[in-house]
Amino acid sequence: MQQRESWDWTAGTREIGDFGAWRTTYGYMEEPHVSEDGEKIAAIVRAEEEAYTVCVNGRPWENTFDKVWYLRFTPDHRPVALVSDTAMWTVAIDGTSWQNWYEFVWNTRFANTASHVTIAAQKELRYFVVTDDTPWQNEFFSLNHLIVSPDGRNAAAVVQNTTFPEADIGKFQEGCFTVAVNGEAWPEQYVNAWELDFSGDGRHVAAEIRTSLYDYTIAVDGKTWKKRFPCVWAPRFHPADNSVTAPVKIPGGWSLARNEEIIWNRGYKQLWHHMYSPDGSHIAAVAAPEFGKWTIVEDDRAWQARFNEVVTDAVYSPDGNRIACLGKSNEKWYIAVDDRIWDVALDMAWQPVFSPDGSHVAAMAEKNGSYTIIIDGKPIGQEFTAAWQPVFSPDGTRILVKGVLPEDQGGKYCRQVLEVERVAS
Amino acid sequence: MKTSEDFQAAAEEKRIYDAGIEEGAKKLTPEKIRSVFNELMQTEGGARLEAYTKACVHCGLCSDACHHYLSNDRDPRFSPAGKVKQTIIEIVSRKGKVDADFMKRACEIAFTECNLCRRCMIYCPFGIDVAYLMLFVRRACHQLGVVPQYIQDTAHSHAATYNQMWVRDDEWIDTLQWQEDEARDEIPDLRIPIEKEGADIFYSVIGPEPKFRAQLIYQMAVIMHAAGVDWTMPASQGWDNSDMCMYTGDSEMTARLKKIHFEAALRLKTKRIVMGECGHAFRSVYDVGNRLLGWKMPPLQMIHAISFYSEIIEQGRLKIAEKFDRPVTFHDPCNIVRGRGLHETARYVINQVCTTFIELEPNREHNYCCGAGGGVINCGPPFKNKRVQSNRVKADQLAAAKKKGAEVVIAPCHNCHGGLEDIIRHYELGLELKFLGDILYECIQKE
Numbered sequence: 001m002q003q004r005e006s007w008d009w010t011a012g013t014r015e016i017g018d019f020g021a022w023r024t025t026y027g028y029m030e031e032p033h034v035s036e037d038g039e040k041i042a043a044i045v046r047a048e049e050e051a052y053t054v055c056v057n058g059r060p061w062e063n064t065f066d067k068v069w070y071l072r073f074t075p076d077h078r079p080v081a082l083v084s085d086t087a088m089w090t091v092a093i094d095g096t097s098w099q100n101w102y103e104f105v106w107n108t109r110f111a112n113t114a115s116h117v118t119i120a121a122q123k124e125l126r127y128f129v130v131t132d133d134t135p136w137q138n139e140f141f142s143l144n145h146l147i148v149s150p151d152g153r154n155a156a157a158v159v160q161n162t163t164f165p166e167a168d169i170g171k172f173q174e175g176c177f178t179v180a181v182n183g184e185a186w187p188e189q190y191v192n193a194w195e196l197d198f199s200g201d202g203r204h205v206a207a208e209i210r211t212s213l214y215d216y217t218i219a220v221d222g223k224t225w226k227k228r229f230p231c232v233w234a235p236r237f238h239p240a241d242n243s244v245t246a247p248v249k250i251p252g253g254w255s256l257a258r259n260e261e262i263i264w265n266r267g268y269k270q271l272w273h274h275m276y277s278p279d280g281s282h283i284a285a286v287a288a289p290e291f292g293k294w295t296i297v298e299d300d301r302a303w304q305a306r307f308n309e310v311v312t313d314a315v316y317s318p319d320g321n322r323i324a325c326l327g328k329s330n331e332k333w334y335i336a337v338d339d340r341i342w343d344v345a346l347d348m349a350w351q352p353v354f355s356p357d358g359s360h361v362a363a364m365a366e367k368n369g370s371y372t373i374i375i376d377g378k379p380i381g382q383e384f385t386a387a388w389q390p391v392f393s394p395d396g397t398r399i400l401v402k403g404v405l406p407e408d409q410g411g412k413y414c415r416q417v418l419e420v421e422r423v424a425s
Numbered sequence: 426m427k428t429s430e431d432f433q434a435a436a437e438e439k440r441i442y443d444a445g446i447e448e449g450a451k452k453l454t455p456e457k458i459r460s461v462f463n464e465l466m467q468t469e470g471g472a473r474l475e476a477y478t479k480a481c482v483h484c485g486l487c488s489d490a491c492h493h494y495l496s497n498d499r500d501p502r503f504s505p506a507g508k509v510k511q512t513i514i515e516i517v518s519r520k521g522k523v524d525a526d527f528m529k530r531a532c533e534i535a536f537t538e539c540n541l542c543r544r545c546m547i548y549c550p551f552g553i554d555v556a557y558l559m560l561f562v563r564r565a566c567h568q569l570g571v572v573p574q575y576i577q578d579t580a581h582s583h584a585a586t587y588n589q590m591w592v593r594d595d596e597w598i599d600t601l602q603w604q605e606d607e608a609r610d611e612i613p614d615l616r617i618p619i620e621k622e623g624a625d626i627f628y629s630v631i632g633p634e635p636k637f638r639a640q641l642i643y644q645m646a647v648i649m650h651a652a653g654v655d656w657t658m659p660a661s662q663g664w665d666n667s668d669m670c671m672y673t674g675d676s677e678m679t680a681r682l683k684k685i686h687f688e689a690a691l692r693l694k695t696k697r698i699v700m701g702e703c704g705h706a707f708r709s710v711y712d713v714g715n716r717l718l719g720w721k722m723p724p725l726q727m728i729h730a731i732s733f734y735s736e737i738i739e740q741g742r743l744k745i746a747e748k749f750d751r752p753v754t755f756h757d758p759c760n761i762v763r764g765r766g767l768h769e770t771a772r773y774v775i776n777q778v779c780t781t782f783i784e785l786e787p788n789r790e791h792n793y794c795c796g797a798g799g800g801v802i803n804c805g806p807p808f809k810n811k812r813v814q815s816n817r818v819k820a821d822q823l824a825a826a827k828k829k830g831a832e833v834v835i836a837p838c839h840n841c842h843g844g845l846e847d848i849i850r851h852y853e854l855g856l857e858l859k860f861l862g863d864i865l866y867e868c869i870q871k872e
């Protein structure tokens with residue numbers, strides 16, 4: 001993996017791949033995607049009649065395909081897409097397709113910092129997972145909720161391991177679903193299993209399950225919590241001790257349980273998307289302390305700030321001392337950091353990004369059809385017709401901003417490195 | 426005139442076998458029934474249940490509102506108050522001390538003799554919401570495990586796949602790509618934009634669209650293209666906005682389904698949800714599921730296809746090349762008309778696109794239900810004949826419009842389509858049935 005230190009952090013603006021020119025050379029082009037380091041811009045294009053490919057920095061891949069979809073960049077900046085030829089599908093990375101082809105592939109997954117690529121695949125109505133062109137040994141009747149471990153080496157999914165005839169409601173309620181990790185199914189079967197989580201070391205998996213139509217709980221590595229709840233949401237592993245927490249419904253509303261014991265005292269109207277600070281010493285979640293009023297709760301204490309529509313995209317700073325999120329009230333999006341709402345009403349916003357030491361926060365936002373980056377509550381002044389998530393330099397003094405300039409400024413795709421102090425002050 | 430004995434004898438003769446009800450009832454004990462009802466009455470029934478069950482003065486003003494009552498020779502057991510009396514009032518007054526046979530009958534009434542259409546409510550001087558009471562009975566049936574087989578199977582599909590039709594994740598994406606391919610023969614640059622982050626509109630449909638009516642997705646893609654709309658559909662679960670769990674009484678699953686639907690739209694950073702032509706899905710997303718999750722209103726704006734069509738026509742983004750020249754009539758779906766007041770919006774669109782519009786009588790919020798809604802059609806084959814016979818009044822209403830010249834019935838709802846299709850066939854009405862999207866697709870300027 002290329003480390004962020006080795007990216008080009010020279011302050012200034014650099015145009016990449018003459019996007020302004022090549023975007024007009026294709027009769028058909030889909031929306032572009034950009035690598036995290038900003039050095040590559042790519043889009044699915046029609047190369048010739050009924051043949052599609054990917055154009056990266058103005059150069060199309062040598063191979064064309066009947067269909068190309070879900071173009072993204074791997075964390076190590078390689079363009080990856082799902083491609084089809086003669087009705088069979090596989091993954092193409094940097095223009096080179098995998099050896100193995102399937103009847104369908106989807107759900108491209110990669111870990112945040114690893115180069116492995118994982119997909120879900122189907123062949124002859126049997127379902128399995130493929131990582132780096134190697135399929136699971138075992139196949140299942142259905143497969144969903146695919147996740148990969150933080151290092152990208154392990155994959156887990158909810159699978160159907162038992163068939164049941166159409167409309168056989170009795171058999172269904174006996175439990176026909178379970179979790180498969182790297183192709184190995186847990187022996188226990190459940191009525192349903194939904195969201196999964198890998199432990200930080202990738203050695204354990206937790207699942208949100210239902211053991212009857214009425215009993216919800218969590219299973220960890222195939223072992224089910226003894227307690228049942230009227231409802232639960234996705235479990236999370238503690239980053240250090242591998243204990244498992246999940247929001248659970250209790251008579252007074254929603255609370256948080258660790259290894260099936262309730263650990264928070266307050267009941268919330270809603271509580272979900274909980275997350276750990278990197279060292280595991282704090283837990284924060286999105287919550288509605290009252291009906292229709294949304295906020296962040298940390299360690300069972302709610303922020304003062306309230307949003308009347310929704311709170312999403314919460315994130316901890318790397319040191320675990322700060323939290324940022326998005327909130328929406330009266331049809332406008334806002335960015336909030338540590339219980340303070342930035343005074344900019346937006347049409348759309350993306351998950352905020354912390355600088356490595358946590359002292360700065362940046363977020364991409366859209367207003368009146370233009371995109372910009374806001375740092376510590378202040379827009380950088382440049383507007384774009386498209387933009388991508390900003391990245392702080394490892395020392396936190398600079399920020400990489402990636403965007404397509406407006407037509408009247410040439411319509412080019414640029415990678416800009418800005419001095420944080422200059423734009424934030 | 427038929428006596429109550431006649432009605433009783435006829436009812437005995439018509440007893441329908443349903444595996445879900447029968448097998449479920451075998452596992453019931455009086456203690457279980459009592460504890461489920463008592464718990465539910467305390468935790469979920471509360472003041473509303475008490476008020477509704479106590480307020481009814483048996484005036485009968487609601488009877489003529491109900492298509493089941495009218496279509497079953499005014500059998501009082503099919504009147505709204507009659508259904509309440511045979512189920513929840515009995516249960517409340519007996520403090521839950523009812524037996525398995527009682528529950529079988531209560532289940533059949535709540536699931537197949539009431540469409541939860543809320544027509545009766547607008548005629549009741551006290552505004553008693555019989556649909557709410559029938560839903561309460563269904564909620565108890567769910568907790569007791571006595572639910573008609575086919576709708577329970579649909580609820581299982583929702584739970585296992587997050588869609589109504591056991592559509593697998595790959596099948597869904599494959600269908601979108603297949604429709605895109607087909608549409609490209611007509612419009613070479615047309616796109617069904619899958620997973621386009623930041624698009625203005627998140628378009629969601631119900632499970633039966635990819636399964637049986639994929640052409641509707643095609644047509645919507647053509648409409649979006651013609652109007653120059655920036656839209657997307659997810660490759661993940663959450664694409665299906667429908668919800669039969671709302672009708673089986675599985676509120677926990679309803680909440681889960683709405684969560685995944687809203688979160689797909691939020692994840693893709695879209696600004697609005699446009700929902701395809703479905704009524705119950707609208708009720709579930711706009712009214713029921715959002716509140717179950719703690720949202721007063723949906724977390725992002727959402728509109729029904731009718732409002733969307735009206736908006737793009739009004740803004741001049743969608744141009745009509747040639748008006749539809751066969752006489753049409755319009756069936757107002759309960760959930761978007763009584764539930765959301767979209768009747769004039771629908772008429773605006775129809776008048777923009779069709780030359781001759783003939784009203785059904787009664788119409789707008791007074792229209793009769795299609796007989797399929799409220800999950801009744803989803804109770805499946807065992808109840809099909811009963812359902813069609815229980816809506817003779819709809820056949821009469823359609824026949825009257827036909828007499829005035831109507832050739833085509835527009836129904837912007839999937840359930841209504843299913844229900845009306847059966848009625849048109851059974852009563853040999855010789856009317857053609859269309860979605861608004863079918864007509865728009867036919868009439869708009871496509872390039």
Ligand code: SF4
Nearest residue numbers: 491539540542543545
């Ligand atoms: S809600 Fe509709 S179907 Fe149910 S009793 Fe009332 S009018 Fe009849």
Ligand code: SF4
Nearest residue numbers: 481482484485487549
């Ligand atoms: S109209 Fe209202 S009060 Fe009268 S019988 Fe019907 S439900 Fe009861």
